[in-house]
Amino acid sequence: GAVVSQHPSWVICKSGTSVKIECRSLDFQATTMFWYRQFPKQSLMLMATSNEGSKATYEQGVEKDKFLINHASLTLSTLTVTSAHPEDSSFYICSARDLIGPGNQPQHFGDGTRLSIL
């Protein structure tokens, strides 16, 4: 089945550092990937839609200059949290769907990245 890999799984860094998170579709091509943020004991909040070869689409209230998204290939999207501060600490998770596979495929999720800013 479709597999989405996310790296790293855990990041601890100092305030002001920029952090890059990678999301890869391992056995299918994804023209669109999604980035979510999850606070403790809360549900997933969609941050942005990553579009291969074009600009990402951000949800209302999400700062595009803070959360830079690059989708340079059909299997890789990256989320860069620029000049991260403690309030950016959260669990970030990506998803993608295999649109070419048989039937209507569900979104498959990466294992998430826990970001802790000191």
Add this chain to the structure above:
Amino acid sequence: SQELEQSPQSLIVQEGKNLTINCTSSKTLYGLYWYKQKYGEGLIFLMMLQKGGEEKSHEKITAKLDEKKQQSSLHITASQPSHAGIYLCGADQGAQKLVFGQGTRLTINP
């Protein structure tokens, strides 16, 4: 915008007991997904429902989408410790986007 309300928010059951989690939508559901999440981990796809009245089962988990397509239920039979986790329902918003319910935290007591 569409909103999903899950009930209960948390559930503690004795091992071996049956349980049901509900997901109610503010609008008609055109695609309803159930996922399971363990704390600090990714989401594991369980089932997808699209047609009113549809019912799917996998091992001891059964999910249904009601005829009016505004509510789905997830039923676990003879619960086991491995069923513990957070269950999330998600609905298609168009353009592949999903909106999620707030989740149901399931604890299984031995």
